[in-house]
Amino acid sequence: MTLKSILAGATIAASLSTTAFADDPTKVGFIYVGPVGDGGWTYEHDQGRLAVQEHFGDAVETVFVESVPEGADAERVMQQMALGGADLIFTTSFGYMDPTINVAEKFPDVMFEHATGYKQADNVSVYSARFYEGRAVQGHIAGHMTESNVIGYIGSFPIPEVIRGINAAYIHARAVNPDVEFKIVWAYTWFDPAKEAEAANVLIEQGADVILQHTDSTAPQAAAQAAGNVVTFGQASDMAEFGPFPRVSSIIDNWGPYYIARTQAVIDGTWVSTNTWDGIGAGMVGIGEISDAVPADVKASAEALRDSLASGEYHAFTGPLNKQDGSVWLAEGEVADDGTLAGMNFYVEGLTGDIPQ
Numbered sequence: 476m477t478l479k480s481i482l483a484g485a486t487i488a489a490s491l492s493t494t495a496f497a498d499d500p501t502k503v504g505f506i507y508v509g510p511v512g513d514g515g516w517t518y519e520h521d522q523g524r525l526a527v528q529e530h531f532g533d534a535v536e537t538v539f540v541e542s543v544p545e546g547a548d549a550e551r552v553m554q555q556m557a558l559g560g561a562d563l564i565f566t567t568s569f570g571y572m573d574p575t576i577n578v579a580e581k582f583p584d585v586m587f588e589h590a591t592g593y594k595q596a597d598n599v600s601v602y603s604a605r606f607y608e609g610r611a612v613q614g615h616i617a618g619h620m621t622e623s624n625v626i627g628y629i630g631s632f633p634i635p636e637v638i639r640g641i642n643a644a645y646i647h648a649r650a651v652n653p654d655v656e657f658k659i660v661w662a663y664t665w666f667d668p669a670k671e672a673e674a675a676n677v678l679i680e681q682g683a684d685v686i687l688q689h690t691d692s693t694a695p696q697a698a699a700q701a702a703g704n705v706v707t708f709g710q711a712s713d714m715a716e717f718g719p720f721p722r723v724s725s726i727i728d729n730w731g732p733y734y735i736a737r738t739q740a741v742i743d744g745t746w747v748s749t750n751t752w753d754g755i756g757a758g759m760v761g762i763g764e765i766s767d768a769v770p771a772d773v774k775a776s777a778e779a780l781r782d783s784l785a786s787g788e789y790h791a792f793t794g795p796l797n798k799q800d801g802s803v804w805l806a807e808g809e810v811a812d813d814g815t816l817a818g819m820n821f822y823v824e825g826l827t828g829d830i831p832q
Contacts, residue, residue: 501742503527503734504561505539506552508568509666515691515711516665517541519728520567520590522712526731527738535738545570553578557585563741565734566590568665569634575599586746588737591636593817595748602733605754606636607643607816608784609726610687611791612762613708615780616724617685618648618655619773620706627678629671629688629695630661633831635819637689642823643791644687647780649825657826658683668694679705696722706768713763724777725763732758752813756785792816797824 505524509517521539528537538561543552549571556564557578563586566575572592579587579599587596591603617626626648630637641659648655658681660674671690675698678686685706688695693714699705699721707717709725733751740746753759762781765774783789794805799822805811822830 500534500536501531501563501738502536502538502559502561503738503741504556504559504564505537506543506549506556506564506566506568506571507539507541508543508545508570509691510541511539513666513691514693514714515709516728517567517691519712520565520730523730523734524565527734530735531738531742534742543571546574550574550577553587554581557582561585563588563738563746569632569636586741593750595750597748600737600749600751602749602751603636604728604759605752606726606728606760607639608754608791609760609762610640610643611647611784612777612781613687613724613726614644614647615651616708616765616769616773616777617644617687617706618650618652620723620769621648621652621655621685623682623684624652624654625656625658625682625684627675627681627683627686628657628659629674629678629686629690630659631665631690632663633661635817638819638822638830639816640687640689641826642819645826646796646823647791659826659828661831662690664690666691668692671695672698675699676702693717709763715763718764719766720768722766723768724765727761727763729759729761752817754784755781756787798822799824799826 507517511517511521524537540552543549545568553574565588567590569591572589572594575587575589576594579596583598587599589601592601595601628641645657658678660677662670662674664670671692672694675686675695679702686695686699687708688710696707696714696717699707705721706723707721709722711728713725713727714722765777790810792811794809795807796805798804801824
């Protein structure tokens, strides 16, 4: 073999290698706290993954691991995903925060996106949605719809996101019905249909004829349907199969556009660590269709509230508002700052019971 042919062969091999490298798809991973078929939180995150897949086609490969417990197991799964060649990893539950930071430190060339957390690094972004805007709309409808004046709320964990939701729903239920009372049951799980159904049944036994949930399965919907006269709202996804009653509307998490944009940033080499917190106006929070089980005037006022939240004309936490102990939190017309909302650890005046520690 001549030197010329060797050089020519090397050139061809280098060219093929470069072409193959250029054609390698960007690998995007997703880590889920629940199963993709949960009908709520994880289902909607996976819809976002599918949107990425559809948008980019063969240019992107997506992978996911479902039902990953928060804690050491999450860290192990993240590390395996990074070792498996992921360029971008979305970790989609609050309890994944420290594991995300720990693994990101070991893999500085992998980009991480953590949902609902607050710890950032050069290669860790955080993102969440202003779910409390949707809770405000639900509270407005719930305050009108209750006949017993008892509204039940199934909480997952006593973290700021959930406390914000309880407060927002209560403020707006009380605004249209000063006699309303909230009863809160903590399930201490994001996804456990048996526990969620039990929580719903406990609330129904306590007189609740409206139930809001901050857990991910459709079990509370089924429990309400069996009870026959209890109003519910879809959580994270539309849960429209339970409409027009008991499910009369829903909060819908729309992650697709964000996931597509952040994947594009990795492909373009423009990804930087950011803190994103969008709501109804940006389309990250959707309000599911309000069914005809809701009176027309209530539906109209709920849609007006939705629109004012979307435009920024109105903020869900606008004074006068006091804390549970009666101390002034927000004066007349004053709006809550994002820092206080992000770390919210108190109930507003009128709510009873303590926040578990």
